[in-house]
Amino acid sequence: MKKITLAKHSGFCFGVKMAVDKALKEAQKSDNVVMLGDIVHNEHVIKKIDEAGVKVITELSDKNPGTLLLRAHGTVPEVYAEAKKLGYKIVDASCPLVLEIHEFARRLEEDGYKVVIIGDYGHDEVIGISGHVKNSIIISKPEDVEQKIPSRVKRLGIVVQSTQNIENAQKIVCKLMVLCREMKYYDTICKPTKLYQAEIRTMPKENDVIIIAGSFTSANTKRLTEISRSLNPNSYQVECGDDVKKEWFDNAESIGITAGASTPNWIIDQVINRIRHIIEE
Structure with missing residues (x-):
């Protein structure tokens, strides 16, 4: 046998479950719930959310603003500000652990570190993290380290996309160590x-x-x-x-x-x- x-x-991790539950709950309250992109990266979940009445839009509008559901991957500060200005009700379905990464990145920048984000180029979560600091450096793989940081820098502060490959992140950190005098690393790969x-x-x-x-x-x-x-x-x-x-x-x-x-x-x-x-x- x-x-x-x-x-x-x-x-489902708890962050995804929370986001999906919030989306379905808001869909029961209103027929005007929208998102700037898919709530998570899964076609079957996307279909379920769509059938519940939550719609994906490409940009915010002042015409009949309803409820804006912020997705599990988090978003940039400009979206919060624009949605508030246009009169949307904002429901934040961002994973709490992703929001924590935003806070760590901001804290590193305020403390004078050059912020490095270890994560996939173009990924929604990485774009969101990067939007909370100025001129961050995104590194996806160890081979890119020298190209992204061609000369030694004084202080590097590092956060990691929550779903990164642990071994990949470790290899990148090892390469970064020799390129700076001081490093501060937040292990933000989620449990x-x-x-x-x-x-x-x-x-x-x-x-x-x-x-x-x-x-x-x-x-x-x-x-x-x-x-x-x-x-x-x-x-x-x-x-x-x-x-x-x-x-x-x-x-x-x-x-x-x-x-x-x-x-x-x-x-x-x-x-x-x-x-x-x-x-x-």
């Missing part, structure tokens, strides 16, 4: 990310096949896949149960399943049920 093991830590990544560094060694459930637009899910594949080539990312393929399990006796922080429980259940159906055929 093939064994299926679900990671202890997988699926859920650390727990998810800790498990995905052991599960691929203990299972023949690993399935990672989550959107290909989700940075944290893709990171789980990258880590898993580096340890076990039989690692597959799927968005839903329909993506699971029978041939993946032909010679497998043990199957490990995990999911990104923006993957809802119903998708995880769907994936598990699909795998059970395949192996019981």
Whole structure:
């Protein structure tokens, strides 16, 4: 009998759950709830929020301003100011841990540090963090350090995107250490990310096949896949149960399943049920 093991830590983190719950709650109160972009990086969640009546807009308007839901990734100060000026009711669904990163970045700047953000270029969370300080330096991978900081600087203050690969962040910090006289580092990788990544560094060694459930637009899910594949080539990312393929399990006796922080429980259940159906055929 093939064994299926679900990671202890997988699926919605508390920040994503809070944001989704707030969106659905506000949709029940009003038919004019909007967001500047998707609430989280998962197509199934986006569809559910859209069906509840929350709409995505590209810019704020003074025509019939309603409720502006600020997304889980956080946003820049200008959005708060403009929404308030135009008369929107603001509901902040930003993850509290992301808001904490904003505060750390501002504090570093006020204390005279050059702020470095370790994070993915163009990611919504990283854009939001960067918007709270002036002229921050964003570094995504160790190879970019010398290009971004070509000469020694006096003081560097570092924050990290909450869902970053821990090992990647550590490598970047090691390179930064030799480029400054003084460094202050805030470990802002969130606890859920650390727990998810800790498990995905052991599960691929203990299972023949690993399935990672989550959107290909989700940075944290893709990171789980990258880590898993580096340890076990039989690692597959799927968005839903329909993506699971029978041939993946032909010679497998043990199957490990995990999911990104923006993957809802119903998708995880769907994936598990699909795998059970395949192996019981």
